[in-house]
Amino acid sequence: RIDGKRLWDSLMSMAEIGATPKGGVRRLTLTEVDRRGRERFTEWCQALGLTVRVDAIGNMFARREGRDPGRLPVLMGSHLDSQPSGGKFDGALGVIAGLEVMRSLHDLNIQTEAPIELVNWTDEEGSRFGHSLMGSGAWAGIYPLEKVYGLTDVEGVTVEQALTGIGYKGEHPAKPFPADAYFELHIEQGPILEKEGKRIGIVTGAQAQVWYDAKVTGQDAHAGTTPPSARRDALVCTARIINLVDRMMRARGEDGRGTVGQLHVFPNSRNVVPGEVRFSVEFRHPDFAEVERLAAQFPREAGFLARDCGTPLELTELFRLPAQPFDPACVDLVRQAAAKLGYPAREIVSGAGHDAVYVARSVPTAMIFTPCKDGLSHNEAESIEPEEAEAGCQVLFEAVLARANR
Amino acid sequence: RIDGKRLWDSLMSMAEIGATPKGGVRRLTLTEVDRRGRERFTEWCQALGLTVRVDAIGNMFARREGRDPGRLPVLMGSHLDSQPSGGKFDGALGVIAGLEVMRSLHDLNIQTEAPIELVNWTDEEGSRFGHSLMGSGAWAGIYPLEKVYGLTDVEGVTVEQALTGIGYKGEHPAKPFPADAYFELHIEQGPILEKEGKRIGIVTGAQAQVWYDAKVTGQDAHAGTTPPSARRDALVCTARIINLVDRMMRARGEDGRGTVGQLHVFPNSRNVVPGEVRFSVEFRHPDFAEVERLAAQFPREAGFLARDCGTPLELTELFRLPAQPFDPACVDLVRQAAAKLGYPAREIVSGAGHDAVYVARSVPTAMIFTPCKDGLSHNEAESIEPEEAEAGCQVLFEAVLARANR
Numbered sequence: 001r002i003d004g005k006r007l008w009d010s011l012m013s014m015a016e017i018g019a020t021p022k023g024g025v026r027r028l029t030l031t032e033v034d035r036r037g038r039e040r041f042t043e044w045c046q047a048l049g050l051t052v053r054v055d056a057i058g059n060m061f062a063r064r065e066g067r068d069p070g071r072l073p074v075l076m077g078s079h080l081d082s083q084p085s086g087g088k089f090d091g092a093l094g095v096i097a098g099l100e101v102m103r104s105l106h107d108l109n110i111q112t113e114a115p116i117e118l119v120n121w122t123d124e125e126g127s128r129f130g131h132s133l134m135g136s137g138a139w140a141g142i143y144p145l146e147k148v149y150g151l152t153d154v155e156g157v158t159v160e161q162a163l164t165g166i167g168y169k170g171e172h173p174a175k176p177f178p179a180d181a182y183f184e185l186h187i188e189q190g191p192i193l194e195k196e197g198k199r200i201g202i203v204t205g206a207q208a209q210v211w212y213d214a215k216v217t218g219q220d221a222h223a224g225t226t227p228p229s230a231r232r233d234a235l236v237c238t239a240r241i242i243n244l245v246d247r248m249m250r251a252r253g254e255d256g257r258g259t260v261g262q263l264h265v266f267p268n269s270r271n272v273v274p275g276e277v278r279f280s281v282e283f284r285h286p287d288f289a290e291v292e293r294l295a296a297q298f299p300r301e302a303g304f305l306a307r308d309c310g311t312p313l314e315l316t317e318l319f320r321l322p323a324q325p326f327d328p329a330c331v332d333l334v335r336q337a338a339a340k341l342g343y344p345a346r347e348i349v350s351g352a353g354h355d356a357v358y359v360a361r362s363v364p365t366a367m368i369f370t371p372c373k374d375g376l377s378h379n380e381a382e383s384i385e386p387e388e389a390e391a392g393c394q395v396l397f398e399a400v401l402a403r404a405n406r
Numbered sequence: 407r408i409d410g411k412r413l414w415d416s417l418m419s420m421a422e423i424g425a426t427p428k429g430g431v432r433r434l435t436l437t438e439v440d441r442r443g444r445e446r447f448t449e450w451c452q453a454l455g456l457t458v459r460v461d462a463i464g465n466m467f468a469r470r471e472g473r474d475p476g477r478l479p480v481l482m483g484s485h486l487d488s489q490p491s492g493g494k495f496d497g498a499l500g501v502i503a504g505l506e507v508m509r510s511l512h513d514l515n516i517q518t519e520a521p522i523e524l525v526n527w528t529d530e531e532g533s534r535f536g537h538s539l540m541g542s543g544a545w546a547g548i549y550p551l552e553k554v555y556g557l558t559d560v561e562g563v564t565v566e567q568a569l570t571g572i573g574y575k576g577e578h579p580a581k582p583f584p585a586d587a588y589f590e591l592h593i594e595q596g597p598i599l600e601k602e603g604k605r606i607g608i609v610t611g612a613q614a615q616v617w618y619d620a621k622v623t624g625q626d627a628h629a630g631t632t633p634p635s636a637r638r639d640a641l642v643c644t645a646r647i648i649n650l651v652d653r654m655m656r657a658r659g660e661d662g663r664g665t666v667g668q669l670h671v672f673p674n675s676r677n678v679v680p681g682e683v684r685f686s687v688e689f690r691h692p693d694f695a696e697v698e699r700l701a702a703q704f705p706r707e708a709g710f711l712a713r714d715c716g717t718p719l720e721l722t723e724l725f726r727l728p729a730q731p732f733d734p735a736c737v738d739l740v741r742q743a744a745a746k747l748g749y750p751a752r753e754i755v756s757g758a759g760h761d762a763v764y765v766a767r768s769v770p771t772a773m774i775f776t777p778c779k780d781g782l783s784h785n786e787a788e789s790i791e792p793e794e795a796e797a798g799c800q801v802l803f804e805a806v807l808a809r810a811n812r
């Protein structure tokens with residue numbers, strides 16, 4: 001069995017890197033803080049005798065050899081980057097649990113048939129450069145590497161500059177290599193498991209999504225002298241679009257998701273009618289057809305609002321992701337592990353995007369969810385119990401071992 | 407007569423300090439750039455033999471003695487600070503035109519009966535610390551100095567720190583001293599003079615206004631996993647309040663003003679339901695009773711919206727300013743000067759706030775407006791013609807001279 005205390009201690013140790021006063025974590029991708037997280041991860045892997053290689057987008061792979069040189073590796077992992085004010089467990093749980101699996105194999109002197117590789121994917125959150133699942137997306141060939149290198153953060157720093165800046169533009173190619181399976185443990189980030197008293201979520205797939213960058217252009221004008229008829233207020237138009245996003249979400253019932261999470265006003269001065277607003281928009285739904293409908297409706301209706309306001313809207317679709325079912329055989333290994341260990345479990349569709357979604361396009365994949373307090377994530381108050389982390393890690397251990405020795 | 411070319415050259419010279427690529431100016435109050443503007447102003451004054459004194463809030467007074475030691479000084483001036491992306495003339499015109507009046511008196515060897523003082527008021531714009539007309543307001547005793555010192559910008563820097571930082575916390579007390587009159591030349595910042603082909607606006611007063619700081623508190627949550635019913639989205643609530651401000655403005659017709667100019671989202675990440683939004687709100691109207699009604703209606707209706715959204719609203723009223731009529735005798739001097747010089751003129755109420763509004767509480771005051779292109783201000787494209795600047799300066803010269811020699 002895995003060591004629950006060691007797992008928890010390492011989670012807490014990783015959470016020190018980028019710790020925030022409110023008990024959360026700020027470990028934005030490809031920053032100095034991310035670099036420190038990566039270094040600690042590397043030290044832990046090397047202490048186990050694992051070799052760590054880095055690919056051209058900064059994804060890290062720690063390899064433990066198997067007995068049979070002819071077997072493809074079984075992958076497991078998640079991400080160490082966080083939201084700007086994120087929690088301790090989103091991503092870190094999957095990576096540190098993978099490390100605990102490696103440590104347990106080492107302690108128990110188990111040599112698996114297939115090699116095992118533990119992965120830390122670059123920039124899963126997408127908060128900084130606008131593309132979630134960036135590292136796994138580049139690896140899977142969904143985004144051409146040159147295009148990904150050119151993405152910029154709000155300061156204009158490119159992905160390539162940021163990678164080089166922290167010394168993580170690795171020499172291995174960022175492209176899919178043959179692998180036997182991929183398992184990712186993650187907190188649910190939603191309320192379902194907790195509400196139903198389940199310890200394990202057997203993730204059957206992830207929902208569809210579409211992301212946009214939006215820019216509304218009005219005209220800077222004096223707030224005291226400019227009469228209503230002469231205003232072209234980019235923020236008033238944006239407010240209507242935010243309401244539209246909310247209405248479109250609610251029209252889909254409890255399965256709908258529609259969010260404006262990021263917004264910048266220019267010139268952002270109290271007595272100036274805003275001349276420009278830039279913001280993000282995203283929609284999600286378990287049914288890809290519904291996301292396709294949202295993606296047809298939104299640009300049209302937002303365009304009408306912008307025309308009404310006399311403030312042109314530029315809309316850039318960043319990516320559109322179909323719903324992704326996971327591999328039935330891998331999902332079954334998760335189901336069997338939970339059953340064998342006696343954990344109450346249920347099938348679940350992921351509301352969040354995960355690296356597993358892109359990996360699943362070329363490697364048989366499954367995910368394991370564990371509950372989190374009040375379903376809260378992307379929040380510094382994100383919280384789980386040590387026994388929940390241990391249970392998830394134990395299931396990961398069983399599933400990976402079963403696959404590697406099949 | 408004043409020297410129109412010298413006036414224009416000095417305006418362009420001041421506009422170099424904080425010049426933006428788009429032809430505007432960014433000379434935010436109490437920054438290093440503001441300091442450089444103040445130094446240039448001081449050099450120009452000293453070259454004329456004027457003594458410059460600085461008061462405890464950084465207001466600068468350049469004094470030219472009169473013949474009669476018993477006479478109170480006639481003041482003129484405006485402000486050298488700008489919006490974050492402001493124009494070359496908002497404020498600077500009044501200060502540099504005052505300088506040109508001093509230079510002309512010097513060249514023409516005119517000794518006035520009363521002393522004349524040229525003022526550069528600190529932080530007229532209010533963009534950085536949330537209080538427009540800050541320097542004149544502190545001078546006039548509207549805001550207690552200790553309270554003003556404690557105001558902070560978005561980085562948490564206090565007014566007192568910023569003053570000390572650029573070396574402009576002067577030793578003279580910031581309080582009204584006896585003065586005979588105050589004249590301020592300013593661009594209209596609105597479309598009326600241009601539309602009617604008038605060269606001079608005889609400003610009879612300024613409209614009423616009320617400013618707020620608002621904070622909406624929701625809950626950070628994952629955009630992909632959090633269902634509509636579980637969301638407390640601070641930005642969706644804010645969008646409704648922005649719409650409310652716009653509707654309340656439009657319900658007052660062309661005289662109404664209502665603006666949300668500044669807004670910050672937290673944590674401001676694409677896939678996080680916003681947990682907090684902070685923003686500014688202001689309303690204006692020529693009739694103070696209407697502003698009082700707006701100030702009664704807005705907190706109530708915004709509060710209803712916030713309750714509906716489950717996202718509490720905190721509203722802080724920053725200041726409420728009655729409409730301010732100017733002194734009839736001073737206004738008449740402006741009228742007479744425009745008539746004598748043969749400039750087409752009309753009476754006008756100021757849509758913007760001006761330092762003159764606070765000065766008027768203890769000193770007989772009037773203002774002179776000149777047109778600006780397309781009525782555009784608080785915009786880098788703000789633009790006036792050299793002849794317009796010259797005409798305004800000439801009227802200022804006549805009015806000040808008439809008052810000082812009466």
Ligand SMILES: NC(=O)NCCC(=O)O
Binds near residue numbers: 125132629630
């Ligand atoms: N797991 C997770 O929070 N991923 C971030 C990408 C997303 O927005 O779904």
Ligand SMILES: NC(=O)NCCC(=O)O
Binds near residue numbers: 271496530757760
């Ligand atoms: N003149 C001017 O733009 N003043 C700024 C204060 C205001 O918002 O009215």
